[in-house]
Amino acid sequence: MKDIIKDLIKKSLDKIDKDNGISIENIEVGLCKDKRFGDFSSNIAMKFSTRFESNPKKFAENIIKEMQNNENILKIEIAGPGFINFFTSKDTKFAVIEKILKEKHLYGSNCLGSNSKVLIEFVSANPTGPLHVGHGRGAVFGDCISSLLKENGYNVTKEYYINDAGKQIDILTISVLRRYHELIDSNKVFSYEDLYKGEYIWDISADIHRNFNLEFYIKNLENYNNNSIDELIHNIKNNLSIERFNKIKEISVNFILKDIKKTLKLSGIKFDSWFSESLLLKNNSLDLILNYLNENSHTYKKDDALWFKSKDSGDEKDRVLIKENNDHTYLSTDIAYHYNKINRDYSKIINIWGADHHGYMDRIKAAFDIFAQKKSKLIILLVQFANLYRGTEKISMSTRSGEFVTLEQLIKEVGKDATRFFYLTRKSDQHMDFDIELAKSNNNNNPVYYIQYAHARICSIFKQAQENKMHYKYDNKYLSLLTEESELNIIKKLSYYPDVIISSTEKYEPHLLTNYMRELAQEIHSYYNKYQILIADDKLRNARLALIEAAKHVFKNSSKVIGIGMPEKM
RNA sequence: GCGCCUGUAGCUCAUUUGGAUAGAGCAUCGGAUUUCUAAUCCGAGGGUGGUAGGUUCGAAUCCUACCAGGCGCACCA
Structure with missing residues (x-):
């Protein structure tokens, strides 16, 4: 119906002036809030009256005068400062x-999507702990955006990126090892500040202890007194051997991923694809993009580290790709990941991130532009945090300390439908308060x-x-x-x-x-x-x-x- | 200090990308079931749209400044 009206206006304008220069896209037709103003209205007369050296009302009259009759339209009126209001016939409405x-x-x-391929990556929470209610919002949002895109005829792939290769995973591994040693000898408590302390760490270590007994035991672990976490990771890897360290790592990550998948299933979210960061290291993708960036002078060496000239592409400063200690940064594998996405031929690549990542957008966009060369479009959507309330009491959360409400707890308490609906009722860039009491109320x-x-x-x-x-x-x-x-x-x-x-x-x-x-x-x-x-x-x-x-x-x-x-x- | 997001009714939020008298829910108050489910409906009160300017036919919406809150400013992820 909107299109019919636009067309009528267009034809009328053409009669008034053959070279009016107003295209059909410039004609706005909207639904009326108030039915006294009819069913549809257009602001065309107000928008362009100056171009025709006329005042809006006069111009509107002219447009109506030149307009063809249409069986769908019962009445046309001019109202207010120059709105043209259309009243459609009953039969049109009943149709x-x-x-x-x-x-x-x-x-x-x-x-509208004409079956073009879209990749949407969301959640992608580190496998260092269960999903909590903060992840829930991005998860449900991403899932709903996927459905909407499908509804619009896009061919959508939902992907979860698993960060299973970085330092945080090493810290997770040590966190598990620490509890494992405490299980073996409760007197030998190894204390270190920055380790994960959640309840689930005990579950993983108990699993390992049950299946492997003393295989990963390190004598005198409690005496490891290292100044930095990097040093600690290094020493434990040496002592345990890299193979055995990786074994613990693998068990831990799989344990947590299994839990994450369970929670997603409870939330009604199904991913089409799980993409592992470690794959990018195994298949040399990282080397490939580093070589490319090096050869095309997008990088330089400074302080024994390799830097990406992201500032050239709009970032506020350059970023490190390879650290002084030869480890890669999160950014460098992420660039490799996006390079991989680009090569999978998607017309749109959508990332849904927590709002705390907004400072990261410019550097990934910088890299994306270098590799995509306008073949596909990167869209980054930020989702603000959700504060959890129980009535008026705010519940604070931190993954590291293990104090948080998991998404699973939330869903079990308020139900899948209410959880999803509540997350979606607020604009994603709006901070939101999620009241558990309200969501689970049956009234x-x-x-x-x-x-x-x-x-x-x-x-x-x-x-x-x-x-x-x-x-x-x-x-x-x-x-x-x-x-x-x-x-x-x-x-x-x-x-x-x-x-x-x-x-x-x-x-x-x-x-x-x-x-x-x-x-x-x-x-x-x-x-x-x-x-x-x-x-x-x-x-x-x-x-x-x-x-x-x-x-x-x-x-x-x-x-x-x-x-x-x-x-x-x- | 710099950057991003936000500021609308007592509370939580909308406002169809700049449109006509700024709307819902909750809370408060008053009503409605001999009739398809009262987890419902009907009605009332409640607003200088953070503040001050600007842009134009027209601003909650765009621009500028200021005020307030959140987030970010790593060789963490």
Whole structure:
């Protein structure tokens, strides 16, 4: 409908002035908030009146005068400073019900993506501990963005990048070894500040102790008195042998990854691909990109380290790729990783990061531009932190100290649907407060139940209809009996669901969709309370049933995108 | 100090990329079930949009300055 109106305006403008220079993309047509202003409106007259040496109202009159008649449009008005308002005919409005009932689960989807390949990388939490509620937001956000992209016809691959090769993993390994030694001899406590102390470290070490007994035991570990963590890592590797150290490392990482996968499954998130950082070292990808950067003078040596000239591409300073001690930095493998992504031929490469990584964006973009050469586009979306509350009490968290609420605990406490929905109700770049008490409340405070209940009520009506032998038969010629205000409101809301899907995707803002669902539920509840649907008049009854059936499809389709269930009974 | 994000009702947040009278939920107060599920509905109160300027037909939205909060400024990841 928007396109029809745009086209009418365009033709009218062409009549007024053949060389007006206004393309169809410049014509804005929007839905009206207030129905007194009609169904659609355009600001075209205000936007371009100066170009035609006219005032907005006069220009608007001119546009209308030259406009062709269209069967869909009942009335055109000029209002306010120069808005052109369009009132569509009833039949035009009813057509959406017909469309929904025909398209069913496809209503709302489109082909804008034309099946082009998109890679979306998210969560990618270090395998040094379980996922906590901070990861949850990015996880659910990424998953929903993936669904939205699919709904828009993109070919989406969801990927998790496993940082299993750096220093943090070495620290994890030592953390496990420390507990392992304490299990063997509780008197010999090895103390060191920067180690992981979570409960799960005990579980891993107990596992190792059970399966390998004393194989990894180091005599006098408690006497290791090292000044830096690097020195400590070095000494323990030497003492234990690199093979045995790696064995502990492997067991630890696998243990934690298994836990992470379990939590993701509980969250309803399924990845298509798991990409391991250590692979980049094994297959020489790192050497490859380093050579390339060296040969094309994007690097230099300074203080025994290898630096990347990221400042040349907009970063605030240059960055280290290879440290003085010959270890690679996180950045260098990450560049290799993005090089790998580029070579997999995606038109869009999306990264979803925690907001604390924003300082890192420029350096990865700098590297990306060198390798991608505009073949694909890098999109980095930042997700702000979520503060967890239990009522008014704030819960603080830290992975290192082991004080945190895991995502698994949260889901077990508030449920998958409520967790996902809550994470998605806020704009991602907005700080959010997640109140556990609120999310798990089973009453009208909770928007998830509010929406699910609206859907369940619809299902219940159909069940009742069947039991009362009120056979439902759809016939579009009775739709015109829907004349109540609530009915027209619902129809209008249903008609712009496809627009919501598009704008949620283009803006990467799933909260538009959760808001929409709430609004639709509100219309349905209001309608339900005001009007009886299962009435004796079978023509009106069938028309009303068609209306709520259409709403049911939209609830189903949107809930699928959000990743929550829509029970038929509550 | 520099950079990024944010500031809207008592609280949590929207506002369809600059549009018409800034809207929801919670909380507060008052109502509604002999009728398809009251996990619901209807109504009321509540606002100098952080502050001050600017840009234009029109600003919560864009620009500038200031105030306040969060995050970041590693040879950590």
